[in-house]
Amino acid sequence: MTIQQLLAPIGADMQALDEVIRQRLHSDVVLVRQVAEYIVGSGGKRLRPALVLMCAAACGYRGRDHVELAAVVEFIHTATLLHDDVVDESDLRRGRDTANAVFGNAASVLVGDFLYSRAFQMMVGVGDMRVMQVLADATNVIAEGEVLQLLNVRNADVDLDGYLRVIRYKTAKLFEAAARLGAILGKSGEACERDMAGFGMHLGTAFQIIDDVLDYSSKEAATGKHLGDDLAEGKPTLPLILAMQHGTATQAARVRKAIENGEREAFGDILQIIGETGALEASRAFARSEAELASGALLHLPSSVFRDALLKLSAFAVERDF
DSSP: OOHHHHTGGGHHHHHHHHHHHHHHTOOSSHHHHHHHHHHHTSOOOOHHHHHHHHHHHHTTOOSSHHHHHHHHHHHHHHHHHHHHHHHHTOOEETTEEOHHHHHOHHHHHHHHHHHHHHHHHHHHHHTOHHHHHHHHHHHHHHHHHHHHHHHHTTOTTOOHHHHHHHHIIIIIHHHHHHHHHHHHHTTOOHHHHHHHHHHHHHHHHHHHHHHHHHTTTSOHHHHTSOTTHHHHTTOOOHHHHHHHHHSOHHHHHHHHHHHHHTOGGGHHHHHHHHHHHTHHHHHHHHHHHHHHHHHHTTTTSOOOHHHHHHHHHHHHHHHOOO
């Protein structure tokens, strides 16, 4: 099933989201518009804003604030991408030159700041303190995750707990916030809100694990980024952690050296070790367990096309090859 088919139940809302994004990107500063439109229009899956829309619908919400908040979530995500690519010195994302490669690092950082501040302007307009609390807390945790990831660069001693902490802060937190917002809008109660937040957290964790798997198992054209970037940046992701745990002392030492030195030229050797140790299969199994936890958190929801779509989204997160 394609992402477009998965999101078909909220097709009208997704179109409304695109219109809100275009309106809210407006700035009298030409460069702000150029950079923001470049990155927002670069072909992302828009899963995070779609979660707001889908979860709100699944929780019975029928107003209009969910579209505004979906745009807020997309702007927060886009801002993190702009800052990420500068920190990682990336030059390719989604098959296109990154904004920092096109416009420079300074413009990318500053436009990321614009998107953060625009997002907060928009959430104030919704006029719900609970919504503001959730998004403010999420943005703060995401920033902490960025710093944690920076601290872990070229650190081959990062274990499973350390890895999970980074991705739950940096990636899963916005998934969690997006799903929680749906329950808040639907006024579904505290228990439902916790369940929806758990769904988002486990879904986001599964999604990021598969992203990390694809850096060692996919094709560059499918992922839209250079394969081996994670290794070149010295990121101790789950396939590498498991390869060191399950491999021989010689294999573990080779992986450790590649992480510590950021050895892109060792990519072939590391791929072989990952294959021999079953690290990719083990990583996918871990992602599947997270997706199953995400699906389990939806059991309280009444049956609907929206709940069904969320369940299918859990499966998509771990079955995809892009």
